[in-house]
Amino acid sequence: MVRITQSYTFSDSPYFNDRGVHGHAQPITERVNPHSTPIVSYYFPKGVGEHHYGQYHPMKPHRLTLTNALVMGYGLDKKIHNIYNPPLASRAELEAYHDQEYIDFLSRVTPQNQTEMKHLIDSFNCTEDCPIFADMFTFCRMSAGGSLAAARKLCARTTDIAINWSGGLHHAKRGEASGFCYVNDIVLGILELLRYFPRVLYIDIDIHHGDGVEHAFYHTNRVMTVSFHKYTGDFFPGTGKLEDNGAGVGKHFCLNVPLQDGITDDMYTTLFKHVIENVCQRFQPSAIVMQCGADSLGLDRLGAFNLSIAAHGECVNFVRMQKVPLMVVGGGGYTVKNVSRCWTYETSVLVGQQLPDELPATVYDSWFRDSQWKLHPPLTGRVQNQNTAASLQRIMRAVDQKLRYLESAPSIQMNELPPNLEKWLAEELKDELMDTREDRSMAQKMELFEQRGVPQVADVQEAVDVGEAEVGEEGLRQLQ
Ligand SMILES: [Zn+2]
Numbered sequence: 133m134v135r136i137t138q139s140y141t142f143s144d145s146p147y148f149n150d151r152g153v154h155g156h157a158q159p160i161t162e163r164v165n166p167h168s169t170p171i172v173s174y175y176f177p178k179g180v181g182e183h184h185y186g187q188y189h190p191m192k193p194h195r196l197t198l199t200n201a202l203v204m205g206y207g208l209d210k211k212i213h214n215i216y217n218p219p220l221a222s223r224a225e226l227e228a229y230h231d232q233e234y235i236d237f238l239s240r241v242t243p244q245n246q247t248e249m250k251h252l253i254d255s256f257n258c259t260e261d262c263p264i265f266a267d268m269f270t271f272c273r274m275s276a277g278g279s280l281a282a283a284r285k286l287c288a289r290t291t292d293i294a295i296n297w298s299g300g301l302h303h304a305k306r307g308e309a310s311g312f313c314y315v316n317d318i319v320l321g322i323l324e325l326l327r328y329f330p331r332v333l334y335i336d337i338d339i340h341h342g343d344g345v346e347h348a349f350y351h352t353n354r355v356m357t358v359s360f361h362k363y364t365g366d367f368f369p370g371t372g373k374l375e376d377n378g379a380g381v382g383k384h385f386c387l388n389v390p391l392q393d394g395i396t397d398d399m400y401t402t403l404f405k406h407v408i409e410n411v412c413q414r415f416q417p418s419a420i421v422m423q424c425g426a427d428s429l430g431l432d433r434l435g436a437f438n439l440s441i442a443a444h445g446e447c448v449n450f451v452r453m454q455k456v457p458l459m460v461v462g463g464g465g466y467t468v469k470n471v472s473r474c475w476t477y478e479t480s481v482l483v484g485q486q487l488p489d490e491l492p493a494t495v496y497d498s499w500f501r502d503s504q505w506k507l508h509p510p511l512t513g514r515v516q517n518q519n520t521a522a523s524l525q526r527i528m529r530a531v532d533q534k535l536r537y538l539e540s541a542p543s544i545q546m547n548e549l550p551p552n553l554e555k556w557l558a559e560e561l562k563d564e565l566m567d568t569r570e571d572r573s574m575a576q577k578m579e580l581f582e583q584r585g586v587p588q589v590a591d592v593q594e595a596v597d598v599g600e601a602e603v604g605e606e607g608l609r610q611l612q
Contacts, residue, residue, distance in 0.1 A: 170292035173214040177274035180298045190466040191312040198472035205492030211483040218281035220273035231307040262309035272315040279321035286457045287328035300423045300463030302342040319348040333417035338425020338463040339435045341372030351382040363390030384537040392518035393436040397443035414538045425463030426471040430511030433466035438512040448478045469499045
């Protein structure tokens, strides 16, 4: 088959103009006012897509490489304000949540020594779903490093949106692996956000329940977790029923939206917007973390929903429009070509850029041949819809009822300054020093430093030397 380049745009595609009749989502066509364009930072740990869980394992980190290729192919790197190759998370950073013994195990176990470590492998649940693979610990540190750097950038208030598609590993527990996840980068990221932001809302649209994150914050009212997922009782991980709402002071600060197979675009987006709008009104989050697991798309290898990429992206757009500092991470997604399309589209949504439906030519063209190199192939209709209008209304009523119990925006004072605030401030200054978009004079910059009472230039330079490597607009190409 020969690829013929066509020039029509996403919004011209007939597939996306038929919502209502067939329940497909509409393209997002809003014009973004340039004066209100949010600052977007993108975290891509170099080499993260080269890891392999194993030939037959459904989790393919290669989807991250494909995503990056499409993001660049579309030229979105020109629209993203900052692109970073974040530093690996340190052991101490991982131990901010995880047990020391577990991290010690992850740092030592290899495919070569796994036989002699069998007893530990079993006790930390690194079997079947969570195999031991080469450079596994580095993979975990990359994913977590991305979410930590994203969280810190948000805390420093030098970005409005921070994207880490290599993050989103929501099943990992404090002391064990679960569901393809070893280190919970989301929990680590939220812990970092809590140093600065009083209330963090976590939203999870992966088809699986966000159990690891829910569990970590089940007893607190500073983090509200909201998970939309398939729930049958025996579908992995088996948790996330409507009645689970948090405990102790965290009671009512956890919300589960259990769904059945085959949910359509219209049903999902209607429910999502209703729930998230009400949650935002009641909880008034000061920051939001959104897990965009793409296994909720139709035709996913492990999933059973009927969502289009446009509807998945519509949820992301709805959260973006809340205009709250936002961290966006990946998650599940096992039909690799569709995961990369989805996260590319969502990157475009977050930077406010419309994309043509024709995929850009990349070295990965063969992955997209069977769907004629379209960004939005038809994904819906494979699975019979087991949800009904009545079942969704029941969920909505229950959610509304639960939200009435929510104290309106608990006032939490921040009494403590985070211990590494200085480092963040130094990073912020580094960014401003390196910022060539705004032609600030050095005198103006020094004035800025003095106003903020932060380290001298020598200290800043030290932070630049040891800190996060900025990749720059063109640099993402070199990360492939
Ligand atoms: Zn999943």
